[in-house]
Amino acid sequence: GENVEQHPSTLSVQEGDSAVIKCTYSDSASNYFPWYKQELGKGPQLIIDIRSNVGEKKDQRIAVTLNKTAKHFSLHITETQPEDSAVYFCAASTGTNAGKSTFGDGTTLTVKP
């Protein structure tokens, strides 16, 4: 089955700096790569996603890049703000099997004011 590895497990940055979280996947059939943000006391929520036919996608301060050859994808957050502090999960999916996704172990991001 699919295996997703996520690094780092914790990340601390100063407000205004950039943050990068990296994930690798094992199944070359995976074609959908979402990123979820989980704030304290809440369930994860999708913040950005990318499909395998695209190399990069950007939404304001958030961007995701995908390297299919190397089987890795990354989340980039620029100009970080304290409200970006949360747990971030990457995931990979083949688009079959009821939409089942395999998640990384999560990254706890702390943005210090």
Next chain:
Amino acid sequence: DVKVTQSSRYLVKRTGEKVFLECVQDMDHENMFWYRQDPGLGLRLIYFSYDVKMKEKGDIPEGYSVSREKKERFSLILESASTNQTSMYLCASTKLGSVLAGYNEQFFGPGTRLTVL
């Protein structure tokens, strides 16, 4: 807005009790999932369902069962709770049409923090 609700935010049970965790979604999603979340272990899939009365085991089904009698409701059952089932339980749903289109965003509930004493 899609809404996924879970019956309890916090639950305390004793070892050996039968525990029911309920999840309801209001957007007519075909697929529903139960995960447990533990520090450093991410989200691990327990069971999922792609239709009423249909279920499939996820990665860690031992000690759990599920029920999907209605499309909007997916229940997780701990037949005999044990202390190692103390965890955060998250329910999620996704729409079949989105899956077929290649975008299977999962919508999560707020979670139930279960403590087994």
